[in-house]
Amino acid sequence: MIRIAGLGLVAVLLAACSGQTETGGTAQAVGAAGPTGTATVPGVPAATVAFEGGDQLSPKDPIVVRASGGTLQAVTVTNPQTGNAVKGALSPDKTTWTSNDRLRYGATYQAVATAVNPAGAASEQRGEVRTIKPSGVATASLFQPSSGDFGVGLVLGLKFDHDITDKATVEKSFKVTSSPAQDGGWYWVGKREVHYRPKEYWKAGSTVKLETTTFGMPIGGGVYGGQDVSATYKVHDSWIAKADGKTHQMKAFHNGQLVKTAPISMGKTVDTPPRGPTPTFNGTHTVLSKVDHTIMDSCSYGVCEGDPGYYKAPENWDVRISNDGEYLHENLKTVGVQGSDNVSNGCLNMNTENAKWFFDNFNAGDVVEVTNSGGPQLSINNGHGDWAISWSAWQAGSALRG
Template sequence: MDTPDPVRVVTRVGPDRTAVSVDRTVEVTATDGLLRSVKVSSPAGQLPGDLSPDGSSWTASERLEPGTTYTVRSVAERSDGKVKRSSSRFSTVDLTLDQQTYPSVAPLAGETVGVGMPVIVSFDVAVTDKASIEKHLKVTSTPRQKGAWHWMSDYEVHWRPATYWKAGTDVTVDADVNSVPAGRGVYGQESRQVSFHVGDAVISKVNAQTHQMQTFINGTLARTTPITTGKPGFTTRSGVKVIIEKFRTKRMNSETVGIAAGSAEAYDIDDVEYAMRVTYSGEFLHAAPWSVGSQGYANVSHGCTGMSTADAAWIYNISKRGDVVEYTGTDRPMTLDNGYGDWNLPFAAYAEGSALD
């Protein structure tokens, strides 16, 4: 009577079991028998995985951690019912912090934002293999909305819908980049999942020629506000801007926008009220009680949108990060990267900023 061949169990992690790459997918296979169970464990816990329906293999469902020793324990059964237990070890290559890139995600978990808020994933170490990372980035929403990723730099990628978010949308961002190659020997450091909510559609329309701002809430005109924008030499940018951050009071110093102290245009105001930033270069909506006489009639600011204290308080109190402010009436264009400028490209052109075909 023939004796069944002994079960042969193999753990596939690459040629060097002492310096396994963290992006390897661990696979355990059996020949001349069936796998009944596989456990791959480390001091940090157990690596999840799945047995194939036919019992011939087990495949990990997550990637590996750097500088970690894993123990593989398997139970396999021969054709005659006898059981073989196997144990083996392997270790992953250790990575420095310079070889790992951490993803920060905006909006924040649980945040309620405006309809113009892009998804922003920022990395602390440069991503040069953008396609590899982008394949592991996903945005899902209820209701579902078409959108695209656009790489702003090696350190930052944005996602926006084809049109403004629908008010009331719930969004989840999955940055499943842990141990994913990011190029030049760098790997994703950690996976992140962040969910946020899109609130009411608050969209303001600023016309620098008529010196008026109309604010619409969910499509209904809620208020028309007399304003002033940038005077000659300090022209306010036209285009779509998005509120980046809010300050109940904000010190505004002309040196931060390139106006020298002591010059004719210099200013330094400690407590500008109800300030809402819309560009990185220093444009805000804010209370400007010193220019009330010009509001609705003339442009006298250094580029910001000024209004009365009462009007500024009103819009400040209804506004949130991600609300839209659309500017018209000047010949100075808003740019893609000066704040959340994502809406200043047609969607087709924006989608060309993806690293994927």
């Protein structure tokens, strides 16, 4: 409350959550100061304040404090649950204060505003604004890191921690831009995961940006969108390897030019006891990761020590191309049949020189196209099998195409 130079108290006007206020009559105001220091101007109504938003404000929307019959002198908005003050700014005419901070779900914000009428009388007014409390918050994580350098086979993606029932609304909140511009689209892998790729491989040198604006949106079943994510990627030179299971050769192309040919041995397609066929997956793979040395253990896919066909072997120059354990790597035991026969457990075997060359030149997002392997098609959830899906089928996987 503010005392007016010995003439009493200016009315304190309390605002309800609906934003309505009560004027409490006519406020006395300080006029021009004379020799005695005080003058009054009767009949001037007190300025009033409305706190907009009420009980169902989306945390995506701002808290707005609006003065009528005067201007705002000061506004403080606080989340008492956290003790954090909410940042905001006054309009040029000082009649409106608008928050510019990110709000929280299920929070009650306490607002205190001081408004001044044309005669200079100030009144402090209080109110509350509550944000919606959803039944669940679906937060997305990026399929790739939030930045980085990738090959032309780069696949973007988001994984949510809740099922998405209104996929169309969510998909509309995504934005992908590329420079230069390229035609692309989204494909829903399941209830929680969605991928993006262009119709053709990305153009070398492209910059690709992903942004979401799902926060604060109702996305079905009482669930709202969680914090937004963004990412920026740079596409490096085009590196594409073409591995043919019939010729047992792998050719590497740099920006469209053939720069390397290497004999290989793919996964075996015939029953060779003690293990059955283990053909390499057909289709377009991309490099997921690489390591110069690792121990490959068949127990990782269920063939453990004591089982027929168990192995545990050190391997060098390992370039991973699927989640199922397919690698390009050195294998000295198969050098004698590299270029003539497929005998591996699914990997693409090479000699030391060729394996080291591919390890040095191929990086995340670079492409390995496998044909004539005798194996099934690489699936979308087995690494980045996205490129194995035809463009028409990919477009049909969008929630906006149904």
